[in-house]
Amino acid sequence: MSKGAHDSRSEVDEILGEAVRHLEWLRDAGVGDVPLSAVAGRATTNTPRTANTTATPAATTTTMTRTATVTPNPARGSSPYTQADKGCGSPALLAIREEVGECTRCKLAGGRTKLVFGVGSASAELMFVGEGPGADEDLQGEPFVGKAGQLLTKMIVAMGFQREEVYIANVVKCRPPGNRDPEGDEIAACERFLKSQIAAVNPRVLVALGRFAVQTLLRDTTPISRQRGRWRTYEGVRLMPTFHPAYLLRNPAEKKNAWEDLQQVMKELGKPPPAK
Ligand code: SF4
Numbered sequence: 001m002s003k004g005a006h007d008s009r010s011e012v013d014e015i016l017g018e019a020v021r022h023l024e025w026l027r028d029a030g031v032g033d034v035p036l037s038a039v040a041g042r043a044t045t046n047t048p049r050t051a052n053t054t055a056t057p058a059a060t061t062t063t064m065t066r067t068a069t070v071t072p073n074p075a076r077g078s079s080p081y082t083q084a085d086k087g088c089g090s091p092a093l094l095a096i097r098e099e100v101g102e103c104t105r106c107k108l109a110g111g112r113t114k115l116v117f118g119v120g121s122a123s124a125e126l127m128f129v130g131e132g133p134g135a136d137e138d139l140q141g142e143p144f145v146g147k148a149g150q151l152l153t154k155m156i157v158a159m160g161f162q163r164e165e166v167y168i169a170n171v172v173k174c175r176p177p178g179n180r181d182p183e184g185d186e187i188a189a190c191e192r193f194l195k196s197q198i199a200a201v202n203p204r205v206l207v208a209l210g211r212f213a214v215q216t217l218l219r220d221t222t223p224i225s226r227q228r229g230r231w232r233t234y235e236g237v238r239l240m241p242t243f244h245p246a247y248l249l250r251n252p253a254e255k256k257n258a259w260e261d262l263q264q265v266m267k268e269l270g271k272p273p274p275a276k
Contacts, residue, residue, distance in 0.1 A: 079094075079098050081094060081097045081098055082094070085097065085117075086117060086118065086119045086141065086142055087117045087118025087119045087120065087167070087169065087197075088117070088122075089121065089122035090122035090123070090200060090201075092122075092199075092200035093118075093122050093197065093200050093201070096193060096196045096197060096200060097117055099193075099196075100115065100117060100173065100193050102115070103115065103173070103174075103190075105189040105190070106172075106174075106185060106186045106189035106190060107185075107186065108132075108172060108174035108175065108176060108182075108186050108190075109174055111174070111175065111176075111177045112133075112138055112174040112175055113138045113139055113175075114138060114139065114140070114141035115141065115173050115174055116132075116133040116137050116138065116141055116142060116143050116170060116173050116174070116175075117141075117169070117173055117193075118143060118167060118168060118169035118170075118197055119142050119143055119144075119167070119168050119169075120163070120164060120165070120166050120167035120168050121164060121165050121166065121167055121201075122167070122200070122201060123201070123202075124165060124166045124167035124201055124203055125203055125204040125205065125269060126159075126161060126165075126166045126167075126203055126204070126205050126207070126265070126269060127166065127167040127168070127169070127198065127201055127203035127205070127206050127207070128144075128152065128156075128166060128167070128168045128169075128206075128207045128209055129168075129169060129170070129171065129194065129198075129206060129207070129208050129209060129213040129216075129217065130143060130144060130152075130168070130169075130170045130171070130209045130210065130213060130244065131170060131171055131172070131181075131182065131209070131210055131212040131213060131244060132170050132171060132172040132173075132174070132175060132176055132182050132212075133170060133172075133173070133174065133175040134146050134148070134175065134179050134246075135175070135179070136149070137149070137175065138174075138175035143168045143169060143170050144168055144245070147246075147249060148244070148245040148246040148248075148249060149245070151245040151248060151249060152168075152209070152245045155245070155258070155259075155262060158259075158262075158274065159262055159265065159266050159271060160266065160271045160272070161271075167197075167201045167203065169194055169197050169198075170194070171187055171190065171191060171194055171212050171213055171216045172186050172187060172190045173190055173193065174190075181212065182212060187212070187216055191216050194216070195235075198234070198235070198237070199235075202237075203237060204237070204238065204268070204269060205237070205238045205239070205240065205265050205268055205269060206234055206237050206238070206239040206240070207239075207240050207241075207242060207261075207262070207265060208239055208240070208241045208242070209242060209243070209244045209245065210224060210243060210244030210246075210247060211223070211224045211244075213241075213244075214227055214241045217234045217239065218232055218234060218239070218241075220232075224241060224242075224243060224244075227241040228241050228242045228243060228257060228258070228261055229241075229242070229257065229260060229261045229264065231264070238268060240261055240262075240264060240265050240268075241261075242257075242258050242261035242262065243257070243258045243261075
């Protein structure tokens with residue numbers, strides 16, 4: 001076999017292997033009530049959801065154990081949730097929302113007004129992961145709707161997307177009291193839902209906003225100021241760490257760096273560079 005043919009064969013094997021691993025992960029994540037044919041078709045059509053071959057980022061790969069363990073809700077027939085609910089726009093996402101239910105798995109349940117599951121397109125190629133709901137999000141039941149959310153929306157639009165085209169979710173789904181940082185036991189109780197959401201959406205690129213999103217997904221406690229702007233990999237998905245919009249509101253001088261990070265994401269997704 002020629003070297004070129006051998007390389008092509010290796011590439012195909014790698015893609016097929018990744019597709020199989022993704023299907024297994026979906027099954028393990030408990031979103032197997034999606035018709036398998038639909039999932040398989042999605043894996044096939046999503047094959048282009050790999051690194052832009054024209055981009056040459058200095059990627060650092062992190063190998064993660066696939067630990068998401070959402071199980072189908074046996075009471076699904078009487079579910080109060082529908083695919084029209086925020087962040088539930090596919091059978092897989094709806095199954096995860098049903099599993100979350102009116103969750104009391106951690107102590108944040110007692111202080112919430114509304115559980116904030118997620119929002120956006122179920123087939124988004126770009127997914128943002130934040131930390132947890134603030135006061136506005138807690139009241140409205142939607143992530144990133146306060147001042148930091150307005151900044152995030154501006155950033156999304158500047159990247160050439162509409163907010164509705166991307167998917168947005170947080171590490172914890174309920175507001176920590178007084179907007180304190182989420183604690184380890186709360187993240188441990190909640191992170192499997194986020195991981196299942198990522199598996200269900202299957203984005204081409206993840207943007208991790210701030211240190212809690214980065215630490216949760218990459219298990220890396222390096223300060224975000226040293227991680228931002230460097231491509232990483234989460235479960236085969238390209239991941240760009242950058243600053244949280246709330247941090248940017250407090251430190252506007254960092255907006256320039258965050259924008260540089262997002263321009264790398266635009267390039268990865270084939271978006272035209274912003275006009276000078
Ligand atoms: Fe459940 Fe997550 Fe809310 Fe805790 S933060 S109660 S684990 S949904």
